[in-house]
Amino acid sequence: MDFLRPAAWEEALAAKAAHPTAVPIAGGTDVMVEINFDHRRPAHLLDLTRIGELHEWDEDGPDIRLGAAVPYARILDELRTPLPGLALAAHTVGSPQIRNRGSVGGNLGAASPAGDSHPPLLAAGAVVEAESVRGTRLIPVEEFYTGVKRNALAPDELIRAVRVRKATGPQQFSKVGTRNAMVIAVCALGIALHPDSRTVRTGIGSAAPTPVRARAAEDFLASVLDEEGLWESGRPIAPSAVRQFAELCSGACNPIDDVRGSARYRRHAVGVMARRTLGWVWQTYTRGEGEARCA
């Protein structure tokens, strides 16, 4: 095994081009587990921790451009206001030790359907910056996930950053697991209201081969909010419409039975999370921030 330690981004891209099977490592919270358990013996490890810009974020018009290796702990501390959904999800990742190392770039690279970043990225709207010596590709996050632990990266590409749309309305995240810490999601759901475009977006994790949006549910809810003038009036959403939204979210799932939960349970839980999180975001939209809740 070779340990490649580029000091600059261009060097990292050159190394990835020269060794397309090199495994990028930043926080190591996925990669080191695979190496420790002998599940993976890459010929090259490509250490990205020396590359400063991967650990920085900045504002770019309507987006936050989040460096691929910014750890979850800093998302929690620094980006709660522009990226509330992602910050809520970041808070549920592992433990403090894991949040000090793990990053959204790593979550995207691993592309596990259970990754906690995926639902809020789908709900907020995000674009992955994939870069190689050939240039930069901007990949909408919903096109980035191509299968279980598979993504749209070419062998010579690395994730430079993810551009996440700044919140223009309330966002929520909910996750089912056996305790508050150190939990791989049984299933998870993110929701974002976008009053500026009068749209609603969702992201569902761990309930299909890839993270998915519940597009039918989003369209249904947007049309209810529109037709009944609820964006303006701020009146409550009819219980029948909330129920329909929850059913459509369940319907977007294509889950499996596994050690963490059954397909039937996941479908049910996604519906429950959809109903609850919609209630929370609508309350925030119409009445301002309520009390802090446990998602």
Added chain:
Amino acid sequence: MRVTFTVNGRTQRADDVWEGESLLYVLRERLGLAGSKNACEQGECGSCTVRLDGVPVCACLVAAGQAEGREVETVEGLADRATGELSVVQQAFVDSGAVQCGFCTPGLLVAADDLLRQRPDPSDADIREALSGNLCRCTGYEKILDAVRLAAARTGEAD
């Protein structure tokens, strides 16, 4: 490969390190610092918690080469090196009966020490959150929470 980094204020060098090796393995097997414990090797248990450039991490998830040139603080660095006097957190664990089999203790000490550096007067929720990545199968955690509260109180008195 050779890895050179600082451990508890001293420069340390390890030779013939395998490229896939963890920082934890280097600390325990190459540098003889067996305080950090090896259990789950997947970041679940927190027994190997150390500070890397001042930030608590699981040493089992840090590739050895990633520690090159960095500063690592392990549980061995908590007590006073000259006198051997225990740190406030260590003494509070002893006094509170927060140690049973002791395997999780080094990781908990590093995590608790870091918490009190960040928040000298933590709430119970802060303590639970800070220690949520450290598993203990003996104590039921109550005595550990007592110990952290005691350490916080003693730190407050000292100030």
